[in-house]
Amino acid sequence: MKIKYFLTGSTLSLALLSAGTLAEITFRNAITGEPLDLSFAKTGGNPDIFKQFKETGSNPYNGDKEAVKKGHDLFMTACSGCHGHEAEGKLGPGLADDYWTYPANETDKGLFEILFGGANGMMGPQYVNLNTDEMLLIMSWIRDIYKGDPKKAKWLKK
Numbered sequence: 001m002k003i004k005y006f007l008t009g010s011t012l013s014l015a016l017l018s019a020g021t022l023a024e025i026t027f028r029n030a031i032t033g034e035p036l037d038l039s040f041a042k043t044g045g046n047p048d049i050f051k052q053f054k055e056t057g058s059n060p061y062n063g064d065k066e067a068v069k070k071g072h073d074l075f076m077t078a079c080s081g082c083h084g085h086e087a088e089g090k091l092g093p094g095l096a097d098d099y100w101t102y103p104a105n106e107t108d109k110g111l112f113e114i115l116f117g118g119a120n121g122m123m124g125p126q127y128v129n130l131n132t133d134e135m136l137l138i139m140s141w142i143r144d145i146y147k148g149d150p151k152k153a154k155w156l157k158k
Ligand code: HEC
Pocket: 075, 078, 079, 080, 081, 082, 083, 091, 092, 093, 095, 099, 100, 101, 102, 103, 105, 111, 114, 115, 119, 120, 121, 122, 123, 124, 126, 138
């Protein structure tokens, strides 16, 4: 009986979520402020996780060990050439400390906006190479290696 009740409960909350009770956040280009057209995203990924992110603005993968590991592998291929293997900074700035050129990176929404839409110069839009799930995985690794002031870790605050 217990199991049955549990199932009913979670089915109900899933139904409520998919009824679209939560509005989606508008993601914007970090430079122009224009809304990002998420339909440009490379196909593939995890629609359920991404939907959750679009509604809450916080990365469901933060703190998830397996996701962090996958994110690390992806970072090595897609980002380390410019940002360094430990994201210590090279051609592009370091991503593990609490100094951000774009302070919006203190939130997952802001970090996603830079990844998806790019910033200046060599920092091009990553939707060309990565699907949105891969972006969230990489973001979880960036949060995991954070060495800055915990007080500035805005993404941890709900
Ligand atoms: C071709 C080189 C290059 C690649 C590849 C690249 N970046 Fe960048 N990145 C840069 C440069 C240069 C900047 C600085 C741009 C600016 O200031 O507008 C930057 C800026 C950033 C910023 C903003 C940092 C801040 O201080 O606000 C983030 C976040 C970032 N990159 C993440 C990534 C991630 C994650 C990847 C891999 C998916 C990646 N970048 C791939 C060159 C690159």
